Amino acid sequence: MRINIRPYLLYFLIPITLMLLAGCAVLYYLQQAGVTPRALSPYVERRTSDHNPFIVKAGELAGKTLMQLDRGIALPHQAIHTTIGAQANPLPRTGLESAPHATQAESDILVTSGTQLVAALAKANPGDVITIMPGTYYVVGTPLIANRPGTASNRITVRAIQSGTVFLEFNLGEGFQVSAPYWTFENLSIRGVCQYHDNCEHAFHVTGGARYFVSLNNTISDFNAHFKINGSDGRMPDFGLIEGNTLSNTSARKTSNPVTLIDLVAANNWLIRRNMISDFIKDQGDRISYGAFAKGAGAANKFEQNIVLCEHLLRGATGQRVGLSLGGGGTGKEYCRDGRCITEQDKSIIQSNLIASCSDDGIYLNRAAASVVTHNTLLDTAGITVRFPESSADIEGNLVDGAIRSRDQGLLRSQDNKETSIALLYLGYHPVRSLFLQPEAANFMVKDQLPRRSDTPGKLPDLCGDSRPATPSYGAFEDFSGCLLSMQRVK
Structure with missing residues (x-):
């Protein structure tokens, strides 16, 4: 025819x-x-x-x-109150931690004023429990110095008996300066109240000999870097723990200084677990910010079971926001653990995290060697990037609304992940995102069922503390309802 x-x-x-x-x-x-x-x-x-x-x-x-x-179309996010952050955490605790709701003992050093707090810190001895009584404390001018060492069996603790009862308002560049080992801070609500954002840099500066630092169940807002961790005089604050904290900002940071809520440089063996990290918008300078990173030639650091919402209650600003990173934007050689930074990170792990609403990568590896990125859920991010020849990563079991990709000769070993082709993103098609009810409004409940792996070696942690079956779902969790205390629409 x-x-x-x-x-x-x-x-x-x-x-x-x-x-x-x-x-x-x-x-x-x-x-x-x-x-x-x-x-x-x-x-x-x-x-x-x-x-x-x-x-x-x-x-x-x-x-x-x-x-x-x-x-997609930006919708107002719901305020998420989770068991990951402060005031509730049902997951098993390590031996380093004490209970979030403690009882007062006769031996406690009771503090009822800023002056008393300064004095208690200055003469602290191993085993001291400095208990701040309920109230609001305004601190201006001089940082709170924690430079007296505790011991492994007798830590020095600064705490509120119950979260939501002690409010520390810092109008200064650094709140707590911790330079000695075995200090614990728990149940505190800390807020930066500087008129100019350049003047509220860190709630905690953990440096030098501050090994085995612990921050447990604190609520911290309105700083450029809520935690700044780095070496000093050849000593490194290794083996830290940041767990169960709620970290956020109530407005975009009007500063050209770095904005990274957990800024970890040159230290090893930190565990950053079960935190809620959100709203870290940098409104000046290069406008690039991070939820948390580890860099500076450190090793064996782990980000596990965190919720990272780059844009949660703050939406629509210009700039690039990255969820979690090994390597960040790089480090000057003088700040590196080895003085060279041949690699920014070595043998560090990112696993079982929920990362969402990021204008840039959800996970970014920059000169990060022998990295492990496993069972994370990424929604509304650019995906996972492994960059530069020094980077190598095993990436497995992730659920990614976006792409997993190598740049500039990064070595990527990707196995058994669910991701979205970049070409499909240009067509507006998001098969991974469509598995959830309304992720654009921070509703991460599943519509039906998540895809499951045929099997997986070893025991995987679940974001929400549920047990995981032998054939787990891809991503960070089996059922997000286990993470929730309540969800309330923000008007």
Whole structure:
């Protein structure tokens, strides 16, 4: 049978065919290059910003369209009160920790004023329990110095008997300066109240000899880096624990200084577990911020069972926000543990975390060797990136609404993950995100069932503390309802 195509139809079919072929070629290139729509969007807007008004408007429209294809329509998030953060944590505790709701003992050193707190810290001895009585304490000018050592069997503890009863308001660059080993801080509510955000840098600066530091069940807000951890005078504060804390900011940080809520440099063997980390927007300078990172030639650090919401109650700001990172943005050699930073991290682990609502990567590995990234759930992020030849990572069992990719010759061993092709993101298709009820509003309940692995070696921790079967679901959790105390819509 002879097909008769009218000649004038060719004028339409040929251009349409060429456009489709060109579109497929562009998608193939973007897929191979690892360029997500949310990464391309600001690039397009920047490149068209200095042209005539028509081109500027076209660039803005293209950027907005790309961002909506990737991120969807932004909805108000619900305030999440979880068993991960402060005031409740049913999961098993380690021997280093004490109970979140403690009882007062006769031997406690009771503090009822800022002056008394300063004095108690200055003369603290091993085994002291400095109990701050309920109230609000305003601290200005001089940091609170913790430089007296405890011991493994007799830690020095600074605490409130019950969370939500002691409020420390810091109007100073650093709140607690901890430079001695075996200090524990628990059940405290700490807020930065500086008029200028440059002046509220850290709630805790853990440095030098502050080995075996513990922060348990604290609620901390409105600092550039809630925890700053680094070496000093050749000593490193290794073996720290940050568990069950709620870390956030109530507004975008108007600063050009680094904004990273847990800023870990050059220390080894830290466990950062079961924290709620959210709203870390940097509003000036390069506008790049992180929920938490470990860098500076450290090793054997672990991020486990955290909820990281880059944009939770703060939404829509420009800039790049990364969830968790091994390597961060890199470290000056003088700050590195080995003085060289051949690698930023070695043999560190990111597992069983929920990371969501990030304008950039959910997990970013920068010169991070022998890394393990397993059973994380990433929603509304650019995915997982392994970058530079010094990086190597085993990535397994993750549930990723985005892509898992290598850049600049990073060594990536990806096995048995559920991810989304970059090409599909440009079409606005998100099969992983569609498994959940309303992740764009911070509702991470599952519609039906999550896909399951056929089997997995070893015992995996569950984000919400549930037991995991022999054939676990991909990602961080079996049932998110186990993480929730309550969910309340924020008007």
